[in-house]
Amino acid sequence: QLQLQESGPGLVRPSEPLSLTCTVSGGSISSGGYYWGWIRQPPGKGLEWIGSIYYNGKTYYSPSPKSRVTISVDTSKNQFSLEVSSVTAADTAVYYCARSSTLLGHFDYWGQGTLVTVSS
Amino acid sequence: QSALTQPPSASGSPGQSVTISCTGTSSDVGGYNYVSWYQQNPGKAPKVIIYEVTKRPSGVPNRFSGSKSGNTASLTVSGLQVEDEADYYCASYAGSNNVVFGGGTKLTVL
Numbered sequence: 001q002l003q004l005q006e007s008g009p010g011l012v013r014p015s016e017p018l019s020l021t022c023t024v025s026g027g028s029i030s031s032g033g034y035y036w037g038w039i040r041q042p043p044g045k046g047l048e049w050i051g052s053i054y055y056n057g058k059t060y061y062s063p064s065p066k067s068r069v070t071i072s073v074d075t076s077k078n079q080f081s082l083e084v085s086s087v088t089a090a091d092t093a094v095y096y097c098a099r100s101s102t103l104l105g106h107f108d109y110w111g112q113g114t115l116v117t118v119s120s
Numbered sequence: 121q122s123a124l125t126q127p128p129s130a131s132g133s134p135g136q137s138v139t140i141s142c143t144g145t146s147s148d149v150g151g152y153n154y155v156s157w158y159q160q161n162p163g164k165a166p167k168v169i170i171y172e173v174t175k176r177p178s179g180v181p182n183r184f185s186g187s188k189s190g191n192t193a194s195l196t197v198s199g200l201q202v203e204d205e206a207d208y209y210c211a212s213y214a215g216s217n218n219v220v221f222g223g224g225t226k227l228t229v230l
Binding site for chain 1: 152154156158164165166167168171172177209211213217218219220221222223224
């Protein structure tokens with residue numbers, strides 16, 4: 001059974017970078033055929049796709065907040081990561097990592113989510 | 121403001137049917153058959169219940185069905201059950217390697 005688990009600091013100060021890692025178990029990122037994405041949900045609000053990465057490192061980002069986002073993959077550790085630079089309170093959200101079988105398609109496996117609060 | 125428009129709330133009694141709409145544009149919902157629906161219970165991750173407009177993943181009850189007409193997609197829940205009470209989100213491919221979500225609909229089973 002595929003499992004995804006987010007990890008990273010729960011509190012980030014304004015203007016600093018937010019960094020999260022998603023560890024995949026029960027399957028290999030390097031086997032290909034899937035896209036690995038990040039989705040966030042501000043408290044009490046809806047879902048927002050941030051971006052996705054393929055096992056070969058090809059990235060795809062939402063137009064917003066594209067300029068501040070970097071997604072990377074480490075196939076040796078079976079992990080992929082998210083970095084959002086220069087965060088503000090608007091970046092406070094539950095961050096989910098998830099898998100999709102195509103870039104166009106749906107996310108079929110999700111992590112449990114991790115709350116990141118931006119505050120001084 | 122979300123890219124796709126959903127009603128904030130919907131409700132129905134056990135056994136009834138309820139339909140939730142998801143309105144986009146010809147650049148997303150209307151342009152591609154890549155609309156999906158997610159069910160989210162409080163404090164939990166979303167779970168896909170419909171993908172590619174009408175398909176149901178294994179294990180999802182056939183009480184859940186999806187459709188699309190023009191720029192509007194719909195999720196219908198037939199034979200409502202108490203455990204269907206949750207938040208529901210639609211999502212669509214929006215071209216140019218972009219995915220957009222709706223703002224979500226809170227379904228209440230009266």
